[in-house]
Amino acid sequence: xxxxxxxxxxxxxxxxxxxxxxxxxxxxxxxxxxxxxxxxxxxxxxxxxxxxxxxxxxxxxxxxxxxxxxxxxxxxxxxxxxxxxxxxxxxxxxxxxxxxxxxxxxxxxxxxxxxxxxxxxxxxxxxxxxxxxxxxxxxxxxxxxxxxxxxxxxxxxxxxxxxxxxxxxxxxxxxxxxxxxxxxxxxxxxxxxxxxxxxxxxxxxxxxxxxxxxxxxxxxxxxxxxxxxxxxxxxxxxxxxxxxxxxxxxxxxxxxxxxxxxxxxxxxxxxxxxxxxxxxxxxxxxxxxxxxxxxxxxxxxxxxxxxxxxxxxxxxxxxxxxxxxxxxxxxxxxxxxxxxxxxxxxxxxxxxxxxxxxxxxxxxxxxxxxxxxxxxxxxxxxxxxxxxxxxxxxxxxxxxxxxxxxxxxxxxxxxxxxxxxxxxxxxxxxxxxxx
Numbered sequence: 001x002x003x004x005x006x007x008x009x010x011x012x013x014x015x016x017x018x019x020x021x022x023x024x025x026x027x028x029x030x031x032x033x034x035x036x037x038x039x040x041x042x043x044x045x046x047x048x049x050x051x052x053x054x055x056x057x058x059x060x061x062x063x064x065x066x067x068x069x070x071x072x073x074x075x076x077x078x079x080x081x082x083x084x085x086x087x088x089x090x091x092x093x094x095x096x097x098x099x100x101x102x103x104x105x106x107x108x109x110x111x112x113x114x115x116x117x118x119x120x121x122x123x124x125x126x127x128x129x130x131x132x133x134x135x136x137x138x139x140x141x142x143x144x145x146x147x148x149x150x151x152x153x154x155x156x157x158x159x160x161x162x163x164x165x166x167x168x169x170x171x172x173x174x175x176x177x178x179x180x181x182x183x184x185x186x187x188x189x190x191x192x193x194x195x196x197x198x199x200x201x202x203x204x205x206x207x208x209x210x211x212x213x214x215x216x217x218x219x220x221x222x223x224x225x226x227x228x229x230x231x232x233x234x235x236x237x238x239x240x241x242x243x244x245x246x247x248x249x250x251x252x253x254x255x256x257x258x259x260x261x262x263x264x265x266x267x268x269x270x271x272x273x274x275x276x277x278x279x280x281x282x283x284x285x286x287x288x289x290x291x292x293x294x295x296x297x298x299x300x301x302x303x304x305x306x307x308x309x310x311x312x313x314x315x316x317x318x319x320x321x322x323x324x325x326x327x328x329x330x331x332x333x334x335x336x337x338x339x340x341x342x343x344x345x346x347x348x349x350x351x352x353x354x355x356x357x358x359x360x361x362x363x364x365x366x367x368x369x370x371x372x373x374x375x376x377x378x379x380x381x382x383x384x385x386x387x388x389x390x391x392x393x394x395x396x397x398x399x400x401x402x403x404x405x406x407x408x409x410x411x412x413x414x415x416x417x418x419x420x421x422x423x424x425x426x427x428x429x430x431x432x433x434x435x
Contacts, residue, residue: 033270035169039176040266041329044259046180047188049333053255054118055188056262058131060243061114062138065106067235069143070099072228074150075362076221081154082284083291088154093216094224095147103140110135120189130189133196141199148206151213156284164206171202230367234358234374241382241404245397248389257336257394263326264340268347271315275308275352279359286363293423294364294416301360301416305353312352319345336394343398350405357412366419373415377408 044052077091111132120130145168152161175198179185185194246265250258282304289297323341330337361370381404388396 032165032169033273035166035173037266037270037329039169039173040263042173042176042180043191044263044330044334046186047191048186049255049259051186051188053250053258053262054120055191056246056259057250058114058118058134058188059138060246060262061110062135062142064236064239064243065110065135065139066142067232067239069103069106069139070095070147070228070232071102071225072230072232073098073224074147075231075367076224076228077147078150078154078283079287079363079365080224081151082156082287085155088151089214089217090219090221091224092151092214093218094221096216097218097220098228099140099143099147103143106139107132107135110139120187120192126189130192133192134188137192137196137199141196141203144203145199145206148210151210153280153284155213158281160209161280164209167205168202171198174198227365227367230371231362234371234378237375237378237382241378241385244382245385245389245400248386249393249397252390253393256334260334260336260340261394261397263330263334263337264344267319267323267326267341268344268351271319271345271348272312272351272355274311274315275348275355278304278308278311279355283359283363286360290360290364293427294360294366295420295424295427297360297364298420301356304360305356308352308356309349312349316346316348319348340394340398344401347401347405350402350409354405354408354412357416361412361416361419364419369415369419373411374408377404377411380404381408 043055047055073091073095077088077095080091081088111128114131114135115124115127118131119127121127145164149161149164152158152164172195175194176191179191179194185191242265246258246262249261282300286297286300289300320342323338323345326337326341327334358370358374361367381400384404385397385400388400390396392399
């Protein structure tokens with residue numbers, strides 16, 4: 001059904017369900033973030049600085065690869081199913097096929113390459129097995145679990161999506177606590193087994209939870225392949241940008257600085273979850289509203305911008321104030337931790353501002369433009385972050401962070417407003433959106 005002329009209802013009573021949904025969604029992500037932080041703290045304490053720095057490095061590499069796994073098919077599922085639920089079986093099959101194929105290639109490539117850089121065991125076969133197990137866990141199984149969450153979001157079932165998020169985070173915390181506290185695990189190789197079993201159990205539970213929504217119809221939806229790539233490539237490049245500084249720091253600084261910096265980055269990601277809760281709630285409705293043009297959602301996006309800015313400021317202030325508590329959680333051997341967290345805490349504000357614009361572009365199907373601005377920003381940002389981290393570690397790393405994120409605010413909102421103007425002009429001229 002066309003959305004031409006569609007506008008949002010503006011009565012405050014009609015916003016009450018959305019506010020309640022945000023509280024539930026935000027609450028689930030906050031609980032998830034707290035559980036992840038506790039998991040990180042347990043591992044940081046019991047693995048020690050050296051082992052924990054290796055764990056962080058392999059996890060960082062997997063975090064890049066996970067965006068390539070599935071080739072962006074999840075976004076296509078959310079966008080298409082939010083508009084027409086009848087297409088769900090095809091989009092589910094599309095996701096399963098692409099996740100399996102790309103996941104196999106990524107795990108194989110990593111398992112062959114990474115043993116030359118990381119030694120989790122003195123035995124070459126055990127080292128290969130441990131790294132392969134970590135890659136399967138943190139690439140394929142994570143993607144499967146996140147897919148279940150996105151399926152529920154596509155069906156506007158935010159309650160079950162929230163359960164997936166919280167359940168996954170709690171399961172990982174339980175696994176870390178059992179492994180380290182109860183069984184004395186102190187190496188990455190040993191923890192890899194616990195992590196794998198945990199993820200398998202959660203993935204099976206997720207598969208059981210979505211079975212009532214319908215069986216997959218296995219085929220590749222060819223027209224969504226480029227859209228999926230446009231969606232995933234910016235995240236891959238952004239993950240590269242986010243880890244360029246970490247990799248350079250590992251070459252020019254100590255394991256303590258690398259470990260403390262990685263925890264500070266995790267705190268930044270956790271503070272952004274309050275904004276992500278808003279974006280994930282808004283996305284399906286924006287996809288429906290922008291069917292006939294991005295200009296139909298302009299007022300909605302501006303309201304989201306105001307909310308996201310306020311939420312991010314509150315999150316940044318909270319992290320800044322609570323930073324001195326962290327050494328009691330992670331251990332006092334992380335001597336740089338408090339300063340690093342406070343230095344990075346305010347980055348969440350520009351990050352929140354530009355995320356609103358790119359989410360709106362994605363919901364409207366403008367993935368090429370979205371990919372271009374995010375991709376170029378990530379490529380230039382990776383160079384700046386790596387160079388600054390090399391020549392002035394770690395102060396240059398923090399300065400580069402702010403420069404990159406502020407530049408992204410200017411770039412993304414310029415592109416967003418350009419497409420709003422173009423869609424409005426095309427609508428006035430009688431040209432259909434997307435033609």
